[in-house]
Amino acid sequence: MAETKQRLKDEEAEGASGKIELTPEERAAEQAAIVKRVSAELNLPHGKVKAAVSLLDEGNTIPFIARYRKEMTGELDENELRSIEEKLQYMRNLETRKREVVRLIDEQDKLTEELRGAIVAAAKLQEIEDLYRPYRQKRKTRASVARERGLEPLAQWLLSQPRQGEPLKEAARYVDAGKGVDAAEDALQGAMDIIAEQLADDAKTRAWVRRYTFDHGVLRTEAKDASQETVYEMYYSYQEPLKKLPPHRTLAINRGEREDVLRVALDVPADKIRDYMDRQLVRVGTAPEVRAALVATIEDAYKRLIAPSVEREVRGEQTEKAEEHAIGIFSANLRNLLLQPPVRGSVVLGVDPAFRTGCKLAVVDETGKLLEVAVSYPTPPNNKVAEAEKLINGLIDRYGVGLIVIGNGTASRETEQFIAGLIGKRKTDKKAGAGDLKYIIVNEAGASVYSASKLAAEEFPKLDVAERSAVSIARRLQDPLAELVKIEPKAIGVGQYQHDVSQKRLEETLGGVVESAVNHVGVDVNTASPSLLAYVAGINATTAKNIVKFREETGVFTDRKMLQKVPRLGAKTYEQCIGFIRVPESANPLDRTPIHPESYAVVDKLCAELGLKLGGLGSEPFRAALAALKPDEIAARIGVGAPTLRDIVDSLLRPGRDPREELPAPIFHTDVLSIEDLTPGMELQGTVRNVIDFGAFVDIGIKNDGLVHISQLSGKFVKHPLDVVAVGDTVTVWVLNVDLKKGRVGLTMRKPG
Structure with a gap:
C-alpha cells in the first residue's frame, strides 16, 4: 500500500496535464454505478444510499442528515452515514484513478480493449496498480538495461519455449562488446532479467502470490540485542501466522522494528509459489535447457522482485487494518469519555499535582468561572503540609468548595493522601460542610497540551501554564465535553497505539467523534466557547468566533432567529446548525429543545390535535397526553413523517434534557486506598x-x-x-x-x- 501511494506521488506531475473531463451523462452513469457498489459493499438498501449520497453532495452535514432527514434516508444512523461518505470518496477516487491509468497507457499506444476492460472492472486500487505496473515509467533496472542492449528478441525466444535449442548458442548471436554484451552468458542473463521483470509485473501472478503470502505467511521476530531490557521482550523470539496476528500485536511489532529493537521477517513456503509460477509459465515439451533457464528466471523473479515487494504490500495492508482497528477503539473510548455526565452545582477546587514545583490550585464556581489560583507544597521534597493545609482550608471556607479534583499525573497519589488527610481533619474538627466535601481523581491527559495552547493563552493570559492546567482539571469534572473539546482529540489518552497510526486518519476520525458527541448533547449558545461551537454541525472555527464576538458585543441571544444576524452565518449554515443550538433565554420553549425550527409548525399542529397549549410544556397533563400518543397513526394527518414526529414527541416529553444525565455519576472518595x-x-x-x-x-x-x-x-x-x-x-x-x-x-x- 505504501508502494502504491509512492507511485501516485511519482505520477502527480505526469497526470496533472491530461485529466479526463466527463460529460454530464457520463458523470450521471458513473454516479449511479458508484451508488450501486456502495450499497452492495455496505449491505445497505440502494434507495437509502442514493438519498444519503444526494444529501451529502448538497452540502448537508452528517449530524443534520441523521437527525433531521430520517424520512429521506430511511433512518440511517451516523455510523452508517459516515461509512457511506468514506466508501463514496474511495469509489470516486478509484474511478478517477482508472481514467488516469487508461489515459497513461493509451498515450504509450499499448492500451488494448482487454486491458481497458480489466481496468474498468477493477474493484480495488491495488488491482488497478497491478494492471498499470508493466506500463509505469520505471527507474533504471536490470531489465531496462537489457532492453537497451537489444536483448528483447532473445527474451522472446526463450518465452516461445522451443522444443529444441540451446539458450547459450542462441545467446551467442547477441554478443556485442559495443553494447556491453561481452559474452553469451551476459546476453542470456539479460534476457532472463527481462522475463523476470515481466513475471514480477504480471497482475494475475502478483494477486495470487499476495493472497498466498497472507494466508500462509508466518511473521517471525527476534531481538537485535537479547540482553537489552525493553517492553518488547515477549517478541524477542516470537512467531505467529500473519493472518492470525491481532491488531495490537501488529502495531507493537511495528513499533519495536521502527525503534530498532526487533528484527522482523515474513516466512512463506516459497516452493508452493514457485510451483504455481512454473505451472503458469512453462509448457510441457519445452527443451530441457530452455526450461532450466525459465525455472532459474522464476526463482530470480520471486526472490529478487516479487517477494520483497509483496511482503511490503501485505504487511502494509495488515498495518492499515490494525490502524483502523486501533482508531475504532480510540473513537469508542473517546465518545464515551466525552459523554460522561457533568457534575453541576458545586464549587470545585482543581489540583494539578507536582513534586518540586508544587501543586497548582484553581477554584472555579458552579459555572466554571475562575475565582482564584494558588500554589501549595505538600509533597516531597518540600513537605510543607501545615502551610498547604492552611492555604487550602482557606480556599474551601472562602468559596464553599464542595469537590476537590486531582489530576492523575506525577505526584497524584501523594497529593491524594494529603487531600484525604485534610478532609479527615476537617471532619474531626467539625468544620462547616466537612461531611459533604469529597475528592476525585480525573484523567488529566491533554491538560498540559491545552494549557500550553494559543487558546488557553487567550482564555487566561495572566496565568502560567500549570495554573491553566489546574483550571482545565477542575472544569473537566463540571462539564467534560465543554472542556475536552478544547484539546486536540488525539492528546486525550484513551486509545492504544494512537501514536503509531496514520495521524491524518486519526485526526479525521476523532474529529467526527467529537462532532457527533457535541451535536448529540446540544450547545447552549450563550455560554459555549468557540472551541465547542466549532464542532456544531455546519459551523467552522471562523463562524464560531463570530458567534461569540456577536454575543459579547450585543448581549445574549434571546432566540434562535438571532443567529441569522451573525456575520458570515448564511442560510445553509443556519439550517445545518440551528437544531443543535439551545437558547435557554428564549421565550419560545422550543428554542431549548432539539426540535428544528422547520418543524415548529408541526408542533403547533400537534398541540392543536391534542388540545394542548405550548405554555404547558413540561407539565404532567402535557406529558400524559404525549405519552398516550401513537405517532405512527397521526403523522400523516399533521403532515410529517413518522420518524420526525417520534423525535418531536421525545423532545417535548423531556424538554431541556441533557442525555448525559442518564449515565451514572462518577465515584467520589473521602479516604485513600494504597x-x-x-x-x-x-x-x-x-x-x-x-x-x-x-x-x-x-x-x-x-x-x-x-x-x-x-x-x-x-x-x-x-x-x-x-x-x-x-x-x-x-x-x-x-x-x-x-x-x-x-x-x-x-x-x-x-x-x-
Whole structure:
C-alpha cells in the first residue's frame, strides 16, 4: 500500500496535464454505478444510499442528515452515514484513478480493449496498480538495461519455449562488446532479467502470490540485542501466522522494528509459489535447457522482485487494518469519555499535582468561572503540609468548595493522601460542610497540551501554564465535553497505539467523534466557547468566533432567529446548525429543545390535535397526553413523517434534557486506598479509564489502574472488551493478584465462587 501511494506521488506531475473531463451523462452513469457498489459493499438498501449520497453532495452535514432527514434516508444512523461518505470518496477516487491509468497507457499506444476492460472492472486500487505496473515509467533496472542492449528478441525466444535449442548458442548471436554484451552468458542473463521483470509485473501472478503470502505467511521476530531490557521482550523470539496476528500485536511489532529493537521477517513456503509460477509459465515439451533457464528466471523473479515487494504490500495492508482497528477503539473510548455526565452545582477546587514545583490550585464556581489560583507544597521534597493545609482550608471556607479534583499525573497519589488527610481533619474538627466535601481523581491527559495552547493563552493570559492546567482539571469534572473539546482529540489518552497510526486518519476520525458527541448533547449558545461551537454541525472555527464576538458585543441571544444576524452565518449554515443550538433565554420553549425550527409548525399542529397549549410544556397533563400518543397513526394527518414526529414527541416529553444525565455519576472518595491495602478476593468499586483489545483498565483508587483481562470481564465468552464495558462505566471488581514490586494489580469482574 505504501508502494502504491509512492507511485501516485511519482505520477502527480505526469497526470496533472491530461485529466479526463466527463460529460454530464457520463458523470450521471458513473454516479449511479458508484451508488450501486456502495450499497452492495455496505449491505445497505440502494434507495437509502442514493438519498444519503444526494444529501451529502448538497452540502448537508452528517449530524443534520441523521437527525433531521430520517424520512429521506430511511433512518440511517451516523455510523452508517459516515461509512457511506468514506466508501463514496474511495469509489470516486478509484474511478478517477482508472481514467488516469487508461489515459497513461493509451498515450504509450499499448492500451488494448482487454486491458481497458480489466481496468474498468477493477474493484480495488491495488488491482488497478497491478494492471498499470508493466506500463509505469520505471527507474533504471536490470531489465531496462537489457532492453537497451537489444536483448528483447532473445527474451522472446526463450518465452516461445522451443522444443529444441540451446539458450547459450542462441545467446551467442547477441554478443556485442559495443553494447556491453561481452559474452553469451551476459546476453542470456539479460534476457532472463527481462522475463523476470515481466513475471514480477504480471497482475494475475502478483494477486495470487499476495493472497498466498497472507494466508500462509508466518511473521517471525527476534531481538537485535537479547540482553537489552525493553517492553518488547515477549517478541524477542516470537512467531505467529500473519493472518492470525491481532491488531495490537501488529502495531507493537511495528513499533519495536521502527525503534530498532526487533528484527522482523515474513516466512512463506516459497516452493508452493514457485510451483504455481512454473505451472503458469512453462509448457510441457519445452527443451530441457530452455526450461532450466525459465525455472532459474522464476526463482530470480520471486526472490529478487516479487517477494520483497509483496511482503511490503501485505504487511502494509495488515498495518492499515490494525490502524483502523486501533482508531475504532480510540473513537469508542473517546465518545464515551466525552459523554460522561457533568457534575453541576458545586464549587470545585482543581489540583494539578507536582513534586518540586508544587501543586497548582484553581477554584472555579458552579459555572466554571475562575475565582482564584494558588500554589501549595505538600509533597516531597518540600513537605510543607501545615502551610498547604492552611492555604487550602482557606480556599474551601472562602468559596464553599464542595469537590476537590486531582489530576492523575506525577505526584497524584501523594497529593491524594494529603487531600484525604485534610478532609479527615476537617471532619474531626467539625468544620462547616466537612461531611459533604469529597475528592476525585480525573484523567488529566491533554491538560498540559491545552494549557500550553494559543487558546488557553487567550482564555487566561495572566496565568502560567500549570495554573491553566489546574483550571482545565477542575472544569473537566463540571462539564467534560465543554472542556475536552478544547484539546486536540488525539492528546486525550484513551486509545492504544494512537501514536503509531496514520495521524491524518486519526485526526479525521476523532474529529467526527467529537462532532457527533457535541451535536448529540446540544450547545447552549450563550455560554459555549468557540472551541465547542466549532464542532456544531455546519459551523467552522471562523463562524464560531463570530458567534461569540456577536454575543459579547450585543448581549445574549434571546432566540434562535438571532443567529441569522451573525456575520458570515448564511442560510445553509443556519439550517445545518440551528437544531443543535439551545437558547435557554428564549421565550419560545422550543428554542431549548432539539426540535428544528422547520418543524415548529408541526408542533403547533400537534398541540392543536391534542388540545394542548405550548405554555404547558413540561407539565404532567402535557406529558400524559404525549405519552398516550401513537405517532405512527397521526403523522400523516399533521403532515410529517413518522420518524420526525417520534423525535418531536421525545423532545417535548423531556424538554431541556441533557442525555448525559442518564449515565451514572462518577465515584467520589473521602479516604485513600494504597496497593498495600489490597488482598486477593477484596471487592471494590471502580471506574473504567481505558478499554483496549486485551482488557480494561479500572481506577480503584490506587496509584496505578488495575487491569481486568478480557478473560476476566465475564463468565461468558467475550469477543472484545467493548462488548462488555465502556470508558466511564462504574463497575464492581474483585482483586485477583497484587504485584507490589511492579505496582500492578490484576482484577476480575467475575464474582468469586
